Amino acid sequence: MSTQLPDVLESVFQEMPHLVFEQQGARRLRLKPRAEALPTLLELLKGRAGYLHLSAISCVDWPTTDEFELVYHIWSYEINTLVSAHIYIPKKPGHYVSVYDIYTPAAFFERDIHEMFGVYFEGSPNMAPFILTEWDGPPPMLKSFSSLDYVEKTFKWQDYSPEWLKEIEAKGGGIVE
Numbered sequence: 001m002s003t004q005l006p007d008v009l010e011s012v013f014q015e016m017p018h019l020v021f022e023q024q025g026a027r028r029l030r031l032k033p034r035a036e037a038l039p040t041l042l043e044l045l046k047g048r049a050g051y052l053h054l055s056a057i058s059c060v061d062w063p064t065t066d067e068f069e070l071v072y073h074i075w076s077y078e079i080n081t082l083v084s085a086h087i088y089i090p091k092k093p094g095h096y097v098s099v100y101d102i103y104t105p106a107a108f109f110e111r112d113i114h115e116m117f118g119v120y121f122e123g124s125p126n127m128a129p130f131i132l133t134e135w136d137g138p139p140p141m142l143k144s145f146s147s148l149d150y151v152e153k154t155f156k157w158q159d160y161s162p163e164w165l166k167e168i169e170a171k172g173g174g175i176v177e
Helices: 007-014 035-049 106-117 147-154 163-170
Strands: 020-025 028-032 053-062 067-076 081-090 095-097 120-122
Touching: 007 035, 035 067, 035 081, 053 106, 081 095, 106 120
Parallel strands: 028 081, 095 120
Antiparallel strands: 020 028, 053 067, 067 081
């Protein structure tokens, strides 16, 4: 793709008021739609521009602005271009609409983001934990999460001194302090 957009993208972008975009490479675009416009943009890109492959949805915790950044990475096999659509949502309440009805694989990414960041996706088919099934702490990918504090509150410390280690230490080996 040159610095000029393909006609099919020009057509889609004209229907999206306030859409900001920048070309980041020969086959890569960064889009910044308004959060409420993202589902419409994804529908247009899928239906008119052949963006059939949702590669990933990622999340960034921005504590200084009290927002989450959600990034939707989609690929078009027709025009061989990756689009990354970046939206921002407030941390409180930390809810956004699911795009599962547009891209079925979104369910997996939304579930992962919910588990790791606490973002709830309205309409997603399953928000139950699948990695941290026995976890009772806060979402561990939040920048405010302290693993040291969690460990100190959750676990009891005890000295580890098995017999085999005592024998090694008696011979001058083992742990050096």
